[in-house]
Amino acid sequence: MKINKLLLFFLIATIFSFTSHKYYLSLTQIKFKENAKAVQIITSVFMDDIELALNKDYNIDLQLTTKKELENNDIYFEKYLKSKLSFKVNDIAANFNYIGKEYEGDLVYFYLEIDNINQVKSIDIDNKILIKHFPEQQNLIKSKVGSKNKSILLTKENHQNKFKY
Incomplete structure (x- = not known):
């Protein structure tokens, strides 16, 4: 059932991508x-x-992907992500390490890691990425712990979730 909802979401997102909005x-x-x-x-x-x-x-x-791109832009990316994205693992606040970024097409991929985790019973996430500038922003979260997959769509009004495994 959850897979059907996820497929429906991506279908709707694809349709919206061809509209003027x-x-x-x-x-x-x-x-x-x-x-x-x-x-x-x-x-x-x-x-x-x-x-x-x-x-x-x-x-x-920033002028991303141009010859004038700021050389130290990872400092800004890390600072931004740490201010807009937070986690708890097993109900304990967990700081992530910013590993780096990669550009692909019109997307930026950020690689983060929380180390020294022996097991995961729950993950809390608070995701406010881009919400300040785009009130319609939606942040899809997908997680996998062992064989358990979970997902949720977060918004400005609901930017937090707890996954239990």
Whole structure:
């Protein structure tokens, strides 16, 4: 049933992408890697949206994927993500390490990791990425711990969730 809802969501998102109104969506994928004793996180956002948000918030001019791109832009990305994205693992606040970013098409992928995690019984997430600048922003969260997959769509009004495994 949840898979059907997820497929329906992506179908609707695809339809909206062909209309004149822009659709604001990010995807955060969370996966517990037991052998690495780490929770690995990949967050993808539209490049133009994150660029606009950081330029306004930090009074900078990122100019992503151009010759004029700021060399130290990872400082701003990390600062922004740490202010808009937080986690608890097993009800304990968990700081993530910013590993880096990658550009692909019109998306930016951010790689994050929470280390020294032996097991995962629950993950709390608070995701306010891009909500300040785009009130219609929706942040899809997908998680996998062992064989259990869970997902939720977070919004400005509901930007927190707890996954129990």
